[in-house]
Amino acid sequence: MKRIHYFDLLRCTCFCFIIFYHLLFQLYLSGICPVERLNPLFSNSNMHLATLGVAVFFMLSGASLSYTAKENFSLAKYYKKRFLRILIPFYILYIVYFLFLLFQSHSVHNIFPEGIPAWRIVFTFLGMDSWVSMHGISTFSLTIGEWFLGCLILLYLIFPLLRFFMIKSEKFFFIIATGIYLIVLFHYDFSVPIHMNFFLKGYEFVIGMMIGYYHEKFNPKWIFLSLPVVIFFVLCPFALPISTGLKITILAVAFWISAACLEPVLEKGNGRFLRTISNYSYEVFLVHHIIIYFITPRAIPYMRGMVGVLGLFLVELLLMAVLGFLLKFISDQCIAALSNLTAVENKR
Template sequence: MKRIRYFDLLRCISFCFIIFYHMISQLYFSGLFTLDKVLPFYENDNMNIAMLGVAVFFILSGAGLAYSTGENFDIRRFYKKRFIRILIPFYITYISYFIYKAGTTGSFTSFFPPETSAWKIIFTFFGMDEWISQHGIHTFSLGIGEWFLGALIILYLLFPLLRFLMKKNPCLFFIGSTCIYLLLLFYYPFHTPVHVNLLIKGYDFVLGMLLGYTNHKFRPQWAFLSVPLVIFFFVSPFRLGIHYELKVEILAVAFCISISYLEPILQKKELKLMDLLSRYSYEIFLVHHIIIYILTPASIPYLHGSWSVSILFAVELVFIAFFSFILKWISGRCIAFLSRRTVT
């Protein structure tokens, strides 16, 4: 199966957006800069690079699954392969960070809400603890994988059903999904933030599935709409008067379409760095938060001006790369061991 290179590029860009957002915002949460100083780096009235990065990642997740499964779909193999590759790195990261926090605090429980019941460890077992905690339920979350890991896991569970509906009638599947999305957006009955709602983010996933299943290429004429839209959202001096989540959706779709036109160039180039980042993207996603949360507060006494902040960011990137490599290596050994045990 031919590899779609612009998917890799989008994956790299989306994680760069998310990591940069967390680096910048942590400067504010650590008391180093006021909000008005850091906000212009990642947000304006029409867009937020972190929300854009998350939306693009959900689209890519759906597109990648729909494209890779094609006509040969074994539901048992799908669940086994996906959840081993998702949960093993999550467990390793969680246990490692738990040991670190227990060692630095001298307690095994002080960093969890005191009223958390023991049975709620099941949410951590399934990698959904942080997403569940967004709904006002106390869990044993350490923030690993953030809220969207849990949302993605649920969408992976639903993927065989969604795939069946998509293949049955792609047009009706799209129209039905869009109607549900718009109804929820404008008549939102839940208390949780809109951007973490499973049905809202599931629409990104569905759009990605349709992209991967039908055609991952776009007509050249679409560039005359998508590229100006992206530029408008990034630099427009006035606020677009529609729902913010809808602005994120429009920008994410336009961004994916715009990047897709680079596919002929990407196919001709040997871009080892892009391939490497794409291959390690999940591990980077799991460890980057931890590195930033630990190093930024610890660096406060040494930060004096923009140069020192730049050095901090560089150091954090080095640590993220190192621990992502270690996590990938350990996870690979564990997955290989489990695969051998299953075969025998």
């Protein structure tokens, strides 16, 4: 199947947005810089760099799955591949980070709150502990992958069902999805922030599915419509009188189309750089929070203005690259071993 180069571009861009935001926001949490000075670097009254990155990534997840599942879709192979690719790196990092915290604190009670029922470890096995914690339920979360990972895994679990209805009648499927989206959007009654809501992230996922299955390419002329929308959201001096959730969706779709229109240009290059970063993006995403949360507060005594901040960012980015590479290498070895084991078992 032909590789879609702008998928790689979007994946790299999304993770850069998210990591950049977390790098900056941790400066505020660590007392290095007031949030008022940081906010203009990643947000305004109409957009937020991290929520844009998350929204586009949910679209990208739906598009990638539906594009690769156009032909010869096997339910068993799908779930096996998703399990290995997503949960194995999560398990490895969770175990290593837990042992690290245990070595530091000398007690499990210093890592997790007391009184958590043992059965809730199942949320960790599913990779959803942080997402469940976001809804006020105590779990054994170490914040690896945060709410993002659990929400995405839920959508991966129901993807075959969504795909079935989409193929059955794409127009009816999209109308129903849009109806649910609008009801949730304009009658919002959830405790979680709107940009983390499962139904709204699910709608972005569905938009991506539709694009990946039916229309993965766009006429380059569309950029003359989409790019002005993106620029308007970034530069608009006043708050648009529409829902925050709707702003996120409109900007994410416009940003997607703008990137998609670059496909003819991207096809002319070899795409090796983007492909490499894209291949390691998930592992870097998993480790980046741990590195930022651990390094930034400890760097306070060495902060010397902007030079110190830039040096801190450089060190953290290098550590993300190294640990992301190691995590992927170890995960790939484990996945290969498990795949070989299953292949041997199937032959018996």
